[in-house]
Amino acid sequence: MSSEKSAQTVPCAYKTGRTLGQGTYAVVKEAVHIKTGKYYACKVISKKLMEGREHMVRNEISALKRVSQGHGSIVTLVDYFETMNNLYLVTDLCVGGELFDRICERGSYYEQDAAHIVQTVVKAVKYLHDQGIVHRDLKPENLLFRDKTEESDLLIADFGLSRVVDDDTLSVLSTTCGTPGYMAPEIFKKSGHGKPVDMWAIGVISYFLLAGYTPFDRDSTAQEMQAIVNGDYAFEPEVYWQGVSPSARDFINKLLTVDPSKRMTASEALEHQWLSTDAAKQEGEQKDLLPGIRSAFNAKMTFRKAVHGIRLINRLRTESSEQVPRHEVEALRKGIAEAEAENVQEVLDVDLPDASGHQDKDKKEEKEGGGAKKEEGDEKMQEGSS
Structure with missing residues (x-):
């Protein structure tokens, strides 16, 4: 043990600020370099939550080190370090949005x-x-x-x-x-x-x-x-x-x-x-795609929000020892309807793909009472092993 180097305390070069995003194992914060005053994005990864999945962080660092500053369309890894509880990855701060x-x-x-x-x-x-x-x-x-x-x-x-x-x-x-x-x-x-x-x-x-x-x-x-x-x-x-x-x-x-x-x-x-x-x-006259894209996206989101509300009602009915009062159910339904008033009509009017991926024109009128769309499902399926 005497031959091992003792741990050294290094003053932190960054000060973190507002939260930019949060995931299962990490939170991304705005960070400023104390000496230069330059702003970055700092990914703070919990060692406790990442226990057994440390290879994922190593993979991310290895990938970013290999490509950083090599291409203008790839985020740059500026710095990385660790403390007793967390790992930190400092990258470009992208303030222009998704x-x-x-x-x-x-x-x-x-x-x-x-x-x-x-x-x-x-x-x-x-x-x-x-x-x-x-x-x-x-x-x-x-x-x-x-x-x-x-x-x-x-x-x-x-x-x-x-x-x-x-x-x-x-x-x-x-x-x-x-x-x-x-x-x-x-x-x-x-x-x-x-x-x-x-x-x-x-x-x-x-x-x-x-x-x-x-x-x-x-x-x-x-x-x-x-x-x-x-x-x-x-x-x-x-x-x-x-x-x-x-x-x-x-x-x-x-x-x-x-x-x-x-x-x-x-x-x-x-x-x-x-x-x-x-x-x-x-290839022909250009059509503005934005109205259709907004319509399709909003219709999908509205349908999912409505279904999420119905599932919440059903969950409350199942888990509660007493049946949810009818007036509360109606209030929730009314709230969903009012909140999405402008978009609900799109869900009823637009013939979106069914479970097979195709339009079902014969069943367009049945969509009001039709099957449930899934809830928002864009969560990552994280690695189970390397």
Whole structure:
């Protein structure tokens, strides 16, 4: 023991401030470097909560160290250190907001805008893959703008599930991880996965950026998983796809390919017609996609909130020793209706995909009493083993 170096106390170089976000194992806070006064994002990871999953933090640090400052569209790891209770990862502070929020704030949004966004993401992912990094959790929430200016860089963030892989191990990652709606079939099948899972996620993101909803959205996570494994999706309802070009649909089809060996790589995606200069613009008159995207997104969210309220009522009835008074039930229903008054009509009017992923025009009138949509289900499925 006498030969071991004694622990040294190092003064902290940062002061943390407001909370920017919170997850299962960590909280992200705004931090200022005491000497320079520069602001960063600081991910504070609880050692106690992460016990047994320390490899996830090591993977994130390894990935970020390898790619930091190497590409303008990837968040930079500025510093990392630890205390007795926590691990700290200091990265760029992205104050420009999430991708989808910025889109919704625009006055208009066209297919060529979506193509430009996807091109930016694919270029960054190609760089990651060239450096031997698989992100494994690509989704709109992890695409952040550096600042609020119109010319701001779009950055890929959150490398908590990323892995550094060698060429020989590209197909042997086997842990189930990611966000369900964006996970590739091979992850659910546990057949081994690698870089192609990121390209599948880009296919889902592209679909979402053009329509406002994801291709495999179903009544439950189990049904969603089955649809993903089967590659069961369609460009429906047609009302949301009328202004979308054939090349955009072809781009998505070539990414949402169940067989990872036949899926486009990042290099191949960059050569696709849809991402070539002005391809989307050349295929016909441009339609503003923003109204349809807002309508579809709001309709989905409204339906889920309403179903969440009904499930809450049922849970109260089940768990309470006394039946919930009818007037309380009616009050809750009324509150849901009033809070979402403008959007509820969209749920009733728009023929959204059913559990099979297709429109059921014959049953449009039954939707008021139809099946329940799942609650918000974008929580990460964290790694169970390395």
